[in-house]
Amino acid sequence: MALKTWESTFEPLLDASQWSEYNGDEYVPDCGLLKQKVGRRKRKRLRNEMDDSSKGYGEDMYGAGDFDEAPIKIRCSICHRLGHRMEQHKVGPKNNPNRRKRGNSSSGEVDLRQVEVHYPLSAMAHPDYPLLETFYDREHRAHLMVDDGEVLSPLRICTHNPLRWDERYAQYIGRAGFLPLARLVTTGLSMFDNAALTALVDRWRPETHTFHLPCGELTVTLQDVAMILGLPIDSQPVCGNVQPAGWRDMVELIVGTRPPEPAQDAKDKKPSGVSSAWLAQNFTECPHDAAEHVVESGDHANLGGCTYLLQVWMWERLPIGRPDRFSPRVWQFEDEGSLPTVAFLWRNVRAVTGNAGRRYLFYTNELDCIMQSHVTWEPYERHKILSMGLSPLCTRDMEYWRSVLPLICFYIVKMHCPNHVMRQFGILQRTPPDTTPTSVALHKIDRRKQHGARDWRDVHHNYLVEWSNRAQTIVHGGPAHRSGPYREYLRWLHDSSRLAIKPPRVAVAAENLPDSDDEDDLVDEYDQITRHSRQPERAPLHNYIVFVFCHIVYSFMVCT
Known part of the structure; x- marks a missing residue:
């Protein structure tokens, strides 16, 4: 029976008469662990010592803490540093008691600045790429694909x-x-x-x-x-x-046609301008007998x-x-x-x-x-x-x-x-x-x-x-382009920014990889990955070759 525990499938014994007789201890639930709270219970599972151990603190069931797991490393999506979440950078009503509550403006208008989430306006350099800033990079598509592994x-x-x-x-x-x-x-x-x-x-x-x-x-x-x-x-x-109030009057003054008013007791879906559908509906053709001022107003509708x-x-x-x-x-x-x-x-x-x-x-x-x-x-x-x-x-x-x-x-x-x-x-x-x-x-x-x-x-x-x-502020002409100084610029750019969306699948030099009898083990691994995907990708292999080549050149320069 113990060997069958690790099988991929098993057949349940649905007939109770086939169950083996149990003569062991009887277990009774501890009513003291029952949480008496008002309202609907959020979880059905009772928490015990194993839950404390899984958080990385407390002791396991043996009392020595030998099976405690290491704390999960949290990385901030703004500054990309470990130990905290992005909420630490937010400034809101909860951690700023001097802010007024929404809708309590003395002018009777809602101050939208009181409910926005503000991020630091000072530039914070990316820890890996000095030319980039964390404010922009936290939602950048390249960051989401390379660092977070998202498929966009x-x-x-x-x-x-x-x-x-x-x-x-x-x-x-x-x-x-x-x-x-x-x-x-x-x-x-x-x-x-x-x-x-x-x-x-x-x-x-x-x-x-x-x-x-x-x-x-x-x-x-x-x-x-x-x-x-x-x-x-x-x-x-x-x-x-910009004056959104009375914008329909201004449109009528410019183009000669007034946009429709919203229905009574209905929210205005266009609080500050006309839609392209309305322009197409009213200005698709210019009348043949249109006066000059009508023609002049009609040309404002071209997009x-x-x-x-x-x-x-x-x-x-x-x-x-x-x-x-x-x-x-x-x-x-x-x-x-x-x-x-x-x-x-x-x-x-x-x-x-x-x-x-x-x-x-x-x-x-x-x-x-x-x-x-x-x-x-x-x-x-x-x-x-x-x-x-x-x-x-x-x-x-x-x-x-x-x-x-x-x-x-x-x-x-x-x-x-x-x-x-x-x-x-x-x-x-x-x-x-x-x-x-x-x-x-x-x-x-x-x-x-x-x-x-x-x-x-x-x-x-x-x-x-x-x-x-x-x-x-014109950048006046300087020396003509030359390949030598431009290579120096490229070295600076490659060290300062993220240039590869498809980074090498292996970030270890070839001589540091585990040895094998197959001289083409890296190529075989690449072929295996691309064989099971929708189409082959050459950039990861290309970038790995560049990485290995740069490593060889650097090692040669150090030795000499």
Whole structure:
């Protein structure tokens, strides 16, 4: 019977007549252990000495503590240190008695700051990667996949169908400098590859506003914005006073149509603006006999986005996820204000098909193995672009392409940091790059919480001053790019940031592994893992080879 205890299955004796007779001691429950509490009992199991032993304190049933387990090591998800949880960094009403309770504001309004969870605004360096900060890394997709072992899916791209174009809009949109972008959108955009974009976004670091790749840092600069979309740069920032109260009156004043009021005694689902569905319903077509002021108000309803900017930027610079490109169609507009931009070259491409999850895994592995020679660092210098007759807006404000400045749109402020990606301009990258604070406080501002009236010109006054002084923050040209100093920069970057999403499955040097008779034991292990998975992954093996090679080089340098 004892041997059958360890079998994987057993046949129960359901007939009580087959049970063996028991002549041992009788056990009676101790009523003193019964917990007499009001309400429903939370657990049915009675706790005893074994539970105390499993916590790492007290003594086991033998009285000597020989079977006590070691305490579980708790790691904070904010500072990544052992011994405490993330709640220690929170500041709330429980540990701040001077805070007023929610709803007790003297003005009769609810102070939302009293119920928010505040994290420290000071930068706290990551214990393993000095360039990263724990405030950003605790919810970063790369941290969740590498450190926590989570399996994440590709992100979903939110898009809107553009409204039907009317040529009478052209003069008003051209007056604002958006005509090249409007022409690009109305002629049709190619399909997005959400798997490739997700694999790239996994490498985005808010600390530097750059993508951290094994080949170096890359980012979307003002040069890319101008060359791909043809948007003007040297102008006034989009900022001002936001007044949600009476927003329907303002919409009616601008576009001539009033959004519908919410039902009586119903919560207003749109407390501060119109929806894209309402715009599509009311501004799909411009009436043929519309007056001039109606046409001018109708062009305000056209929508655009920046996901396409990132998609074309990735296709221009990285070979990963790049589709087959056919000969572009003939540009049908000849006036100077409607000339094409670089994005037009990617109008006629083959649509990417297949399982998005498998493509995402493939793209992630490829980005882990990307090298300097794979990147097109200066894509706009090729002959095909120089000879295509670009819109003058693409190069009009080129003197500001290397300005370190804040990009402002009402409550949003994001720093433009070209000093981290000087190789994209053909200039030698400094090691380490000049530090540009990206401000944790700015990253905490969320649109979902901005429902009250506020003048963002006062909130972002300092950043507006920086924007007005953009001519004084230009990173002027230095020595041309050279491979030797850039290798020094790469060594610094590899020691300071997380660059691999698919780290080596074995973090031990080959000579320190247990010996075996098979010379290809590591390859066999890799083959066994990939054989039972959905598709092979080359990045873990590639990164392990790099790890072993660096270990050999370091050992050689120490010996010599």
